[in-house]
Amino acid sequence: MFGYIPEFKNYYLKLLELTKEYKPQTGGATANFQYQEFSNENLRKLRTKYDLDAIAGTGSEIDQILKLIAWVHKRLTHGSMSHHEVNHALHILELADQEEISANCYVIATVLNEVLLSMGYKSRRVQCFPYDAYDLDSHVVNIVYISELNKWICVDASWNRFVTDENGNLLDLQEFRNRLSKNEKILVNGKSDTQTEESSFYLGYMSKNLFWFLCPAISEYNFDAERSIQPFYALYPNYYTPLKQLGSYNKIIIPTNDPAEFWK
Numbered sequence: 606m607f608g609y610i611p612e613f614k615n616y617y618l619k620l621l622e623l624t625k626e627y628k629p630q631t632g633g634a635t636a637n638f639q640y641q642e643f644s645n646e647n648l649r650k651l652r653t654k655y656d657l658d659a660i661a662g663t664g665s666e667i668d669q670i671l672k673l674i675a676w677v678h679k680r681l682t683h684g685s686m687s688h689h690e691v692n693h694a695l696h697i698l699e700l701a702d703q704e705e706i707s708a709n710c711y712v713i714a715t716v717l718n719e720v721l722l723s724m725g726y727k728s729r730r731v732q733c734f735p736y737d738a739y740d741l742d743s744h745v746v747n748i749v750y751i752s753e754l755n756k757w758i759c760v761d762a763s764w765n766r767f768v769t770d771e772n773g774n775l776l777d778l779q780e781f782r783n784r785l786s787k788n789e790k791i792l793v794n795g796k797s798d799t800q801t802e803e804s805s806f807y808l809g810y811m812s813k814n815l816f817w818f819l820c821p822a823i824s825e826y827n828f829d830a831e832r833s834i835q836p837f838y839a840l841y842p843n844y845y846t847p848l849k850q851l852g853s854y855n856k857i858i859i860p861t862n863d864p865a866e867f868w869k
Contacts, residue, residue, distance in 0.1 A: 608742035609810045617812040620736050621786035624816070624842035629863035636838050636859075636866045640727045641825035648723035648826055651694050657724055666753050667775070670726065670760065671767070677717045678765035681708045693827035694719035710763045714745040717762040719826050721749050729824050731778060733814040738847055744814045748778060748868075757868060766807060769795045779864050782815040817841050818867065819858070840867040 641648065652658070660676050661669035680698060684707030694716045700706050708716075714730045721728035727750040734743045746761045758775040760767050768776045771790040784791050785808070793804040821828055822836040829835070836857045841847070843862050861867055 608740070609806075609813050611806075611809055614809045614812060617735075617809070618785060618788070620816060621782060621812060624845070625783060625786035627862055627864055628843050629861070629865075633863055634838070634859045634861045634866065636861065636869060637822065638729065638820075638838075638869075639823045639825075641722055641823075643723055643725040645722075645826055647693070647695065648719065651698075651719060651826075652723040654695070655698065657720060661724060666726075666751050667758075669724070670721070670749055670751070673720055673724065674717060674760050674762045674767075675765055677713065677720060677762040681713050681716065681762075682706065683708065683710065683713060683763040685709060692829050694723075710745040710761075713763045714747050715829075717747050717760070718824060721747065722824060722826065726750065727824070729820050732819040733778070733811070734817050734819065734847065735813045736816040736845075740813075742814075744810070746778070751775070764803075764807065766793060767795070768793055777868065778815070778818065779868055781811065785812050785815065817845065817847060820867070822859070838867055840864060 643649070643652070657673065661672055664672075680701050682705055692712060692715055697706075697708065697712055697716050711732075718728050718730045729748050730745060731748055732743055732745045744763075746759055746763075748757045748759055750757050754775065756775075757777045758767065759778045759781055768781055769792045770776060770780075770784065771792065773792070773795055776784065776791070781791065791808060793807055796804070818840045820838050822838055823832070825831065833855065834857060835855055837859065839858050839860045841860055841862060846860075
């Protein structure tokens with residue numbers, strides 16, 4: 606595991622540039638994503654116990670979602686601790702109620718996903734992978750559907766991040782990847798100054814980890830425990846298959862080269 610190497614940033618960006626054009630294969634997989642209703646007993650309990658309606662407030666969808674992201678970010682310190690055997694929002698937040706805990710991006714994205722589902726938003730947990738099969742460092746974020754915009758946006762509670770173009774338009778993960786591949790302007794949290802150390806690190810780190818994507822087919826409370834065989838969709842650039850995924854024993858991975866299917 607060697608993670609992000611700043612000196613390799615141009616290498617990461619070149620890989621994205623070389624694979625910016627997707628060529629969907631005929632007869633490819635048709636994605637069928639499912640989202641648990643907020644009426645689910647555990648999601649209702651989560652929403653009530655932590656008074657998520659008060660945290661979200663009464664603003665626009667975007668305002669509410671950004672407040673929920675900030676709340677999750679504040680509750681969980683981002684660190685290298687592996688995800689717990691019991692990995693659902695009620696358990697993780699109860700641990701955080703007792704003491705400050707360190708959680709990796711997988712845990713944080715799981716908590717945010719269930720928080721957003723409990724509020725009635727369509728949300729997915731997306732694992733973002735690098736090109737190199739020997740690089741075991743990846744990053745997990747969320748995408749959430751904004752009906753006001755009629756689009757998905759990328760949000761990252763690990764660092765309380767979202768990204769926009771130069772006009773302040775929120776980006777989804779494919780737009781994020783495309784703009785990096787074309788060296789187009791990206792603003793971190795909508796701020797024009799992208800030369801700060803934090804912003805520079807974030808854009809560099811994500812340029813490494815936006816090569817291919819893996820996403821559960823079913824977005825639900827306690828997904829990891831509810832399903833012994835876990836269905837996932839993967840979005841690969843053309844002519845690429847990641848070696849590290851070939852031996853996954855508990856995942857059914859359905860590959861596609863069609864971004865329109867994967868992000869629909």
